[in-house]
Amino acid sequence: MAHPLTEKITQQLTQQQASGLLRQRKMVGTDPANVDFSHNDYLGLASSTELAQALYQGALTYGVGSKASPLVSGYGAAHQMLEQKLCDITDHQACMLFCSGFSANSALMKTLFDRTDVVIADKLVHASIIDGLVDSGAKLVRYLHNDIDSAARLLAKHPNNVLITESVFSMDGDIAPINALSALCQQHNSWLIVDDAHGFGVVDPRGSAAITAKQVDIQIVTFGKALGCQGAAILASQDVIDFLVANTRHYIYSTALSPANAYLAYAAIELIEKSPQLQTQLNDNISLFRALASQAGVKLTASQTAIQPIIIGDNTLTMTVADSLAQKGFKVGAIRSPTVPVGSARLRITLNAKHTSAQIHQLVAQLALLLIDQPNENP
Numbered sequence: 001m002a003h004p005l006t007e008k009i010t011q012q013l014t015q016q017q018a019s020g021l022l023r024q025r026k027m028v029g030t031d032p033a034n035v036d037f038s039h040n041d042y043l044g045l046a047s048s049t050e051l052a053q054a055l056y057q058g059a060l061t062y063g064v065g066s067k068a069s070p071l072v073s074g075y076g077a078a079h080q081m082l083e084q085k086l087c088d089i090t091d092h093q094a095c096m097l098f099c100s101g102f103s104a105n106s107a108l109m110k111t112l113f114d115r116t117d118v119v120i121a122d123k124l125v126h127a128s129i130i131d132g133l134v135d136s137g138a139k140l141v142r143y144l145h146n147d148i149d150s151a152a153r154l155l156a157k158h159p160n161n162v163l164i165t166e167s168v169f170s171m172d173g174d175i176a177p178i179n180a181l182s183a184l185c186q187q188h189n190s191w192l193i194v195d196d197a198h199g200f201g202v203v204d205p206r207g208s209a210a211i212t213a214k215q216v217d218i219q220i221v222t223f224g225k226a227l228g229c230q231g232a233a234i235l236a237s238q239d240v241i242d243f244l245v246a247n248t249r250h251y252i253y254s255t256a257l258s259p260a261n262a263y264l265a266y267a268a269i270e271l272i273e274k275s276p277q278l279q280t281q282l283n284d285n286i287s288l289f290r291a292l293a294s295q296a297g298v299k300l301t302a303s304q305t306a307i308q309p310i311i312i313g314d315n316t317l318t319m320t321v322a323d324s325l326a327q328k329g330f331k332v333g334a335i336r337s338p339t340v341p342v343g344s345a346r347l348r349i350t351l352n353a354k355h356t357s358a359q360i361h362q363l364v365a366q367l368a369l370l371l372i373d374q375p376n377e378n379p
């Protein structure tokens, strides 16, 4: 008799294959697509020679591995330096590092909340937040995506609580009304938690548009997007971080972020600070893509960020269009449910500072050819 788990696995794989939802890895470099419009390396730092040298330098100076969890002996000078840098930029009092943003978000939710809490969150917050909240047992109530009136109604009904949003939404690229949410939270004696994964570093880290402790109580930043490397941090008041350090199981029972990676993230922030032209190039590329798409009749959403979704709706059709683009030499994200709501499967096109104008022209030309006669459902 087949093992019950074998049956379960076979059944699920068959179902996912049939509904166009079977996810598979493709090794980078073996794909015929050679111009990549799918990743989150918005400033093109993942392949920076300067950062490769920083990683080497960090490994030589601080070691390749942290050897233990932070509370044992895994917390060293490189970690402390990065934490201080992050606090200086954001004005938060204290910081703690994680090996990934997923782990930081889940750990934060699970440690901060329990079944006596009510948590208000945007309808589209990241899976890592939802998973952590489910683990915490807190009651989750969700407001309509980026809808300030809907958030206000829930805060009025559940004051003295916490509201959670992303800054730039990962699958839609739109920006949360942080200042308005912050004012609402203050009005209702509630904390604001912002997952700044796709915002941090994309705008000038010390510029007026950057998110800081002035607006948010707890901020999560990740290093795997604009910083081009790996890891994440939670930033908050000293009391909150002291509480999290003492109680977060993901932190206490896990090997600390490698010191070489901590130093790398530190170097990436310094590189961003001294290279404002990277942000200008990215913004120019976003504007060019949107202008060309509009001229070619390719329907986009209102997103003004590096994340430019093209909603197709049907899972299989979305995969077909992405595969056709790959054959023409362009890799774009193909996003299906449950990552996005059923019926809103999409191409997720991400611009970065290193794309050339010619590459963007060519991509839009291919999109126009492929999307003619297709139900491109964007407003």
Ligand SMILES: Cc1ncc(COP(=O)(O)O)c(C=O)c1O
Binding pocket: 099, 100, 101, 102, 103, 105, 126, 128, 166, 170, 195, 197, 198, 222, 223, 224, 231, 232
């Ligand atoms: C909004 C958001 N938060 C958190 C994460 C997780 O970050 P990491 O990739 O560092 O695990 C992601 C990753 O895709 C994300 O999009």
